[in-house]
Amino acid sequence: MKISDLILTANRNLLRNKVRTFLTILAIFVGSFTIILNTAINAGVNDFIDKQVSTIGGDGFIEVMPAAASEQIMTMMKTGEKVTEYNEKTGSMMSAVISDEDFEAMKKVDGVKKLEVFHVLSVEWMRLYGAEKKYNVNVEYFPAESMNVDLSAGRMTDDTVEDEYEIIINEDWLKPFNLGSAEEALGKTVEIGAKQTLKCYTAPNDCISIVEAKIVGVQAPGVLTMDGDLHINKALDAKLYELINEGVPEEQLSTIFAVGEVEPNKVEDVRKTFKELGSGYEIITVKDTAGMIRTFFDVILAVFNIFGVIALIAAAIGIINTLFMSVQERTREIGLDKALGMSRLKIFFSFSIEAISLGFWGSIFGMFVSMLIGYSANNILHAEGQFLSPFPTFDLVKFSPEVVVPIVLLIMFIAFVAGTAPALKAAKKDPIDALRYE
Amino acid sequence: MKQSLIKPASASRSSEPVPIVEVKGLSKTYGKKSTAFKALDDINLKIFSGESVAIIGKSGSGKSTLMHLMALLDNPTSGTVKIMGVNASKLKGKKLNRLRNKYFGFVFQQFFMNPNDSVLENVLLPLKIGKVKRFSRKKLALKALDIVDLENKAKNKATNLSGGQKQRVCIARAIVNNPKVIFADEPTGNLDSGTGKKIVDLLFGLNKKRGVTLIIVTHDEDLAALCDRQVRIVDGKITSETKTRQARTLKTTAIREGRKEDR
Known part of the structure; x- marks a missing residue:
């Protein structure tokens, strides 16, 4: 048969x-x-x-933090423990910093294409240019080339321009700004209020500087972008950092996080090297987060x-x-x-x-x-x-x-x-x- | 027919033709030691191409067992079965299956049809098993049905046929592969005398016109008398062999030689 x-x-x-x-x-x-x-x-x-x-970044995108910080985060995520044991060697999460010396050493590690200090920017508010109402906002800068932002309109921010400040808002802002569609938001200007930390000790009522930025893109909604951190370009990041820390002596400014780009196939090598560098640093890739x-x-x-x-x-x-x-x-x-x-x-x-x-x-x-x-x-x-x-x-x-x-x-x-x-x-x-x- | 299947063993030593089926010292025992039952005891028989042979015996005499052994459906306890001079115990697996598929046709008392299949499907089963192409097997099956005069029933379900028609379908199935030997086990056993006669005519017609060797197992003396030769079995032993008159003139030499061997 x-x-x-x-x-x-x-x-x-x-x-x-x-x-x-x-x-x-x-x-x-x-x-x-x-x-x-x-x-x-x-x-x-x-x-x-x-x-x-x-949307956080591509395969080569890394976030670098002191091992002390990452250890605590990981332990909390994995075990659900809210109280973790103090580690004498690494110190606490808050005191752990990336030393300048280590930062320079990291840059030279084989496979690292780029490494930048990540600024934790605490800005006061944001409003649409010409409007009265101010809104709470968080902004952050990551190198645009490492990011895959899902845009519903406009373009990604440009990090090469020196004095043009750019921002990407997400669709949640359309309603408070009275904008009908994402397209309508493009090209509009927003004002961001940044608190000059030192000046506020002496002049609490006159320590907020306003920076204008142009909306170049609108991000599509997603789960991980729901925290509302808005993406800004490098020039705006530098300007805001400068304003917020105006007058603070350089040696008091510490680096907690760094972001960068490594060759995707060398991620694991870089991870190993960073672990042994100085007091130890951990990298987090997109895959780690997804995992x-x-x-x-x-x-x-x-x-x-x-x-x-x-x-x-x-x-x-x-x-x-x-x-x-x-x-x-x-x-x-x-x-x-x-x-x-x-x-x-x-x-x-x-x-x-x-x-x-x-x-x-x-x-x-x-x-x-x-x-x-x-x-x-x-x-x-x-x-x-x-x-x-x-x-x-x-x-x-x-x-x-x-x-x-x-x-x-x-x-x-x-x-x-x-x-x-x-x-x-x-x-x-x-x-x-x-x-x-x- | 593929020639490679069996090469007829050379019969150069004598002028005697090679028997199509030859059994020598054949015994079959069922069970072991104390419960052993000898169904066949030292059977010797030669059947030549074109003969019609009746194996007669009461039920339990061993006649069906003998047929099964000759048709290579079962293995003997001792002795040999030769098909066209080739020892069947040397044929294994594929060759044995092909031999049964191409050389033998079977007609059973109980018909053994697949009741839910059409008449045509039942007839072409041997061709299907023999890997004949779809188109040609249908043609061959219709031809076989034509011979048994049932071409118009090809599409009917097998269950819807009368007993006589069923047996004709079985004959069509038995001849569809153009076999050398047809084994018929009580072919008229389940039929009334009228329809039985038709079946008998068909079988002997095939024997006379096409030269198909016919081996009929029966207890019916009248049916046996129609064969060239009658082999009587009692308790597993051949007790007598007779020949009908016409047969003597037809195949004198062959049978004489065969009988000498059979004693």
């Missing part, structure tokens, strides 16, 4: 007992549906996390996948049962096939293809239903007022052949394995005994 004949015959045999076949497929369907939908949600969420995290967020979702989805796997195990037992019944019913047919010269191997395959077909139809059925439900869920969740409506680019459920095809193949393989025992039983039958079977 040719393979095509075996497949056709197997499927025709499945149709002989429609109810039994349907119920077996239903069992496989439950498992495959759970796993496929779950995996699609996993893909959707991970894709979203990736997109979100990449931390992912772990959380992965755990949840793993639990659901376990349910899917349990369902599949039950389904596999169903397949074994169905096929044993099928072998029993068709004993005489097997005898005839053997008498007419069908080989053991072909008999084996005729049954194992039946099992594989059950797996195939069950998983295809599961795939279609999970796609149907998944896509409907995406649509419903994106509707006005639903929780995904602020994120038009985020699909909760994401299907792709790379995700679905391996699952279908895996389920077919499980079905094949489940079918081996009945198929072997059929293959081993003695033709005479089989023909005499009543």
Whole structure:
């Protein structure tokens, strides 16, 4: 028998007992549906996390902080402990700084393309030029080239200009600024109030300097940008830093964070070198951040996948049962096939293809239903007022052949394995005994 | 027919043609030691191409076992079966399967049809197993159905046929691969005398017109009398062998030689 004949015959045999076949497929369907939908949600969420995290920066983007700071952050994130032990060597999170000496040394490390001091800027307020109302705001500067800001309008900031101050606002600001659309915001000027720390001790009522900046882009909404930190260009960062720290002696200005760009394939080398440098420094890459967020979702989805796997195990037992019944019913047919010269191997395959077909139809059925439900869920969740409506680019459920095809193949393989025992039983039958079977 | 399947062993030592089926010292024992039951005991038989041979015996005499052994559906406890001079015990797996598929046709008392398949599907099963192309197997199956005069029933479900029609379908299935030998196990056992006669006519027609060797297992003396030769089995042993008159003139030498061997 040719393979095509075996497949056709197997499927025709499945149709002989429609109810039994349907119920077996239903069992496989439950498992495959759970796993496929779950995996699609996993893909959707991970894709979203990736997109979100990449707004922080590309593969080569690093944040550098003293090991003391990162250790505490990590311990808190991993264990949930709010109280951590004091480390004599590294000091506290707040006192830990990057020394100038170490900073210069870091710049020379192989693989480091660029390293800049990160300024923690505490500005007072921001308002639209000409308007009265002031709003609380946080601004921060990262090198524009390291960033992948998801813009709904305009362009990225320019770090090469010397005295043009640029800012990117996010869509949350459109309403307070009375701007109808993102496009409308482009080119508008905002005023940022920066407090001159030293001057405020002597003249508390006259220590705020105003800097004007131009809106060059509007950032699309995202989860990680929801904290509202607005991105500014290098010139504005320098200006604000200068204003805030005016009159402060240079030796009192300390560096807590640095940001930079390394060659993506040397990230791990750089990490190692930085760890041993001076009092020890930690780098955080985009992947690290994404990894931390992912772990959380992965755990949840793993639990659901376990349910899917349990369902599949039950389904596999169903397949074994169905096929044993099928072998029993068709004993005489097997005898005839053997008498007419069908080989053991072909008999084996005729049954194992039946099992594989059950797996195939069950998983295809599961795939279609999970796609149907998944896509409907995406649509419903994106509707006005639903929780995904602020994120038009985020699909909760994401299907792709790379995700679905391996699952279908895996389920077919499980079905094949489940079918081996009945198929072997059929293959081993003695033709005479089989023909005499009543 | 593929020639590579079996090369007829050379018969150069004598002018005797090579028997298409030859059994020597064949024994079959079921069970072990104390419960052992000897179904066949030292059977010697030669069947030549184009012959029709009846194996007669009561139920439990061992006649079906003998047929199964000759058709290579079972292995003997001792002794040999030769097909066209080739020792069957030397044929394994693929070759054995191909031999059964290409050289033999089977007609069973209980028909053994796949009830839910169409008549055509049932008839072309041996061709399907033998990897004949889809188009030509349909053509061959229709031709076989034409011979048994059931071409118009090709699309019917096998269950919807009468007993006689079913047996004709089985004959069509048995001849569809153009076999050298047809083994018929009580072919008229489940049929009334009228339909039984039709089946008998068909089988002997194939034997006479196409030279198909016919080996019929039966307890029916009338059916056996129609064969060239009757081999009687009692308790696993051949007790007598007779020839019908017409057969003597047809295949004198062959049978004489065969009988000498069989004692």
